[in-house]
Amino acid sequence: MSSSWFASPADATARLAEVGYLADEAASTTTFLAGALEKPLLLEGPAGVGKTELAKAVARATGAELVRLQCYEGLDEARALYEWNYKKQLLRIQASQASGDGQGWDATHDDIFTDEFLLTRPLLTAIRREEPTVLLIDEVDKTDVEVEGLLLEVLSDFQVTIPELGTVTAVRRPFVVLTSNASRELSEAVKRRCLYLHLDYPDLERERAIIRSQVAGLDEALATQLVAMVARLRELELKKAPSIAESVDWARTLIALEIRDLDDAAVSRTLGVVLKHASDAERAVKELRLPR
Amino acid sequence: MRLPSLRRDAGTAGPGPSGDERPRGSGLLERHVLFVEALRGAGLPVSLAEDLDAIAVLRALDWDDRAVVREGYAAALVKRHGQRPTFDTLFDLYFPRVTGSGGQSLGDVGEEPGGSDDDPGSPEGSAGAEGAPVTDNAAALEAFREQLLDALLAGDEQRLQRMAAEMVARFGAMPGRGPGLSSWSAYTALQRVAPQELTDRIVAGLLAQGRTEEEATRAAGQRVGGLTAAVEADARRRIAEEKGPDHLARVAVRPTLERLDFLQMRRTDLEQMRREIHPLARRLATRLTQQHAARRRGPLDFRRTVRASMSTGGVPLTTHHRPKRPHRSELVVLCDVSGSVAHFAQFTLLLVFALRDQFQGVRAFTFIDHVHEVTPLLRPGADLVDVMADLSASTAQAALWGRTNYGRAFTRFAELHPDAIGPKTSLLVLGDARSNYSDLALDTVADIAGRVRHAHWLNPEHRRQWDTGDSAAGRYAEIVPMVECRNLAQLSEFVRDLL
Incomplete structure (x- = not known):
């Protein structure tokens, strides 16, 4: 199994330390494994022990870009995955009618459901990127249970299905970090797809x-x-x-x-x-x- | 630290006890499967997918560091922090740090930690400790204690681990009547070496190193505690080696805090438990708020819907709903605070009060054979430790003669606090219903239960113990629905349903 992220737990410790994150043995081992197995990493622990910071440090240490999805109550598909740019689509329709170039509805229809009118949100952005990416899903326990269902497809197969466009599969799997303050239990389905690390106060x-x-x-x-x-x-x-x-x-x-x-x-x-x-x-x- | 057992199992089967049973193959896979089985047996929900992940983890890691392997395993298999201690205990049983007798000779301090592990389980290894000429006499004991003191003063983890192993080997062996009947006892070893008695000397030594007295006392306590735990773990490991880990996994692993019986708690458990109260209350409250938010819409308001549909040509595009009336009940808690039930009552009280916002009002009474109101003790924002202390101190006021008498307590409650209960009240009784064969005052209870909206009874005893001895559980259960509530998991489940 090749790992483009870290070569070994020791390597993870050293490179994280270089960018100013002092990881203990459990943290560096699990971080290494998350990269090597290409599985999401679920971080739990009390507030302020450096959960978010670990994700940022991984991004700095590996030269990857950080894509962040901050979770909150009421977060939905349109703000986590993607959304169609309705206004632009409307303009496009009006423009084709005004110019009177006789373009049929079918053509317009095909036209307005293309990449140009797609607003990508963090999850889709992270999956479509071809460069190394760290996807940070922060405070996942703050979301509603439905959003967890949304995450499942992304976390297990690294793909997003858009009905009009088809399935977008990750070209290069991002390094996914989920953080949680354990204000509620995450569902078993999410936990099963992740490696788990409990960060505690350091010695x-x-x-x-x-x-x-x-x-x-x-x-x-x-x-x-x-x-x-x-x-x-x-x-x-x-x-x-x-x-x-x-x-x-x-x-x-x-x-x-x-x-x-x-x-x-x-x-x-x-x-x-x-x-x-x-x-x-x-x-x-x-x-x-x-x-x- | 080396990982002898993994190595050995991965290579050709060794002559150790586990190797004898499984002569073919590497044994690592079987060991892994048994380990996962044991985890499941201990209540960790390990799915097949996680099982496969663990295998992938083992393939990705080097096996030259036991701690790394353990962390990797844990990352794939343990998804709840509370289950980690269980995992660690089982990991030590199935993938022991050393096999055989571990460190052997007294003076050999510079020896590699895993130095004697290259031939684990070999006859010399296990016989070494017992066969050596002078291992167990007064002089040896004294010499060993000096060494131990030295190690404790230095605070060298590795060395203490080794000394713990040696301690069990030399002072904890319990010779059996025949082969395979010998065993190991951490208790004997600890009794004979008595590291507790060294505490004062460690403190003195640490003071000499320039620590303050408080620091020294704490450090000494921690180190002796660590040694005790190491000795216990090593004794478990040795027994597991002789009898097979499966046997021990069933008896030696303590349940997680959530599943621990209220009536069987130790003092350390109580402290841990107290720390759990607030996070638990917060989790419950979060979930409740979310559930309430989801059900915020009341029944359909037909009239408004129809009127609104006029603007869309009679098609009801949007539906209108009546606002939902939030109903919040008043809660009255009656707790038996006698003897061992007291812990259970206190936890439940604290949890209920941590969730105070979810009720319109909460009143709490404690009783033994008399009723005493404790609501004022449970101030909002009060310090948990103080509250617990105050609760214990007020126990005396709930007793007249000090023998539990449910009938008398209920009667007094009905006389003294008739204002506490009404049609909006939920009544919660906490206790084991063991009333010393006294009058149960069933009529009074029925009267109280009839006047409140809901009544519940939480019994901390196992259902099979109800109605044994002086328990009147069955007779009260006919009037007030009784629920078995033996641990934190059951308690939080009940509180969730209550709200």
Whole structure:
């Protein structure tokens, strides 16, 4: 099985690291497999652990273009797959009538259902591209169940059927990444077609590396303190545990406030950056015995 | 880490226990099929398509790193995060890290992790630990503990894995009466070596390395916990090797959190469970909102449809509907909080309150032999841990003599809180209906059930235990529909139907 994406899990780790994404073993193995087996990759995990970022990093590392479909409630075929450009079609009909060139209905009919009048949406765009493409279907759990049905044809056969034109099959299979916050269970049919990866909060080492690569001017000792504190916060039973994105924000805050040492006073002053619920902040203050 | 078993199975059949049964072929395929079977047995819905994917994964990967193979396998087979622990346990059983006795000699720390694996299952390998002259006496135990302390202080994962294997081999062997009857016990090994007692010394050692006291305590706890888990896993692996993994897969694998019985939970399960409450409530609420949105249209408004059709020449192109009246019921929850049923009641209460928005109002009462209202404890946005603590603390107020008495509780409820129930109320009773052979007050219950819109009873016991001993499940079930609700899956299913 040839792989044009990554040569091996180790290769995936190295090339993702080059573009600034520090993947752990599970992430790089699964990413490699998604490329090698040409199967979609379903990423699940809490918000802010770098799910979308992984897709972007794959695109950067392989020099592919990223096509993104942001999912939301009420997303439909016309905005995910393709749509006919009605206005242009109408103009075309009127133009042929006005010029009176005697073109019959059959000719016009054939004429207005061609590529020229087709508005391609992300899914179709990704399939028709001949260059390497990463297709990111973001927050797929936000869509209605019907859209999942729509995705099935695309995900398993990489083809789209347009009644007027026939079936469009991918010339070159895109690297498909689906992300989900697990706000609802995806259907078994979608899951079965994908490889699955659960991204979780990173361990101390990796998180420190991530923060240091993202935030310039953060010294080693402060980064260590910060990462340890975030890890402790995650151990508490909070409604929303701090994500990587939030620890990066915290690091930026500390830099901006010129705090060099993350002592208890500094933590309680800046806690609002990482904890967004009042009850969470209270719990943290109580458990970590911070000054109020 | 090497992957001896895969290698061996892929090559010619080795002399190991699994090889004896399957003399021909590589054995990898059979091992894979058995593994998938075991996963299905443990409740993971592995389809044939995923099965084939897993094979494709194995072809695409190199087998020189066990962790990579495991992740690859998991990517193809496990599609729910909650099922991952089950997968890991089974993977360790079917594709063990080492075979035979693993590390053997005390001083041989520099040895390659898989050094002794090249002849796995060979007579020397398995006999090595037991046959060595001095392996199990007081001095050896003491020496081993020193080594273990050293390894724990260093926090070297690889070395700890090896020491865990050695620990089971040397201190956890249970000689049987005949060949094939010997076994391994993680419990014995842990009792004898007692890594828990080393905790203080690890803390002291870590403090000397310049950690703060809190950090040191936490790190020590984590490392000892990790070692305990490793020892347990290694004992399982050894048993699996002797009796075949299929035997062990049936008994050793714990059900996923969703399927775990409320009445059989350990303390760690409870904590995990508490973390599950909010995501679960959110999932349920999302689905409900979507379902409601889909059914937003009410019945056809004939008059408006006909009038609108006038503008299109009498053809009803668009239909008009009456707006749907959202009906939201009030929920009254009555929970038995005695003894072991308490956990179940608390979870259900928390889940119901997390879904508070879906009801017009929720009131909660706890009882043992007296009724106590706990609605004020369940404030919106309150901290879950505090709420749980408050709930436990208020248990005392629900008891007069402390012996569960359903009849008395219902009677008191009817007397003290007649305002709580009305025609718009849904009543939810949580409890095992074990009333210490006291008066059941069936008339009162029937009266209450008659005055509310719906009444449900959730019983955390298995259906086959109903009506055994002092359980009055059957007699109450005649008045209030009773549902078996033993785990999170059943609970969320019930709550979904309720709304």
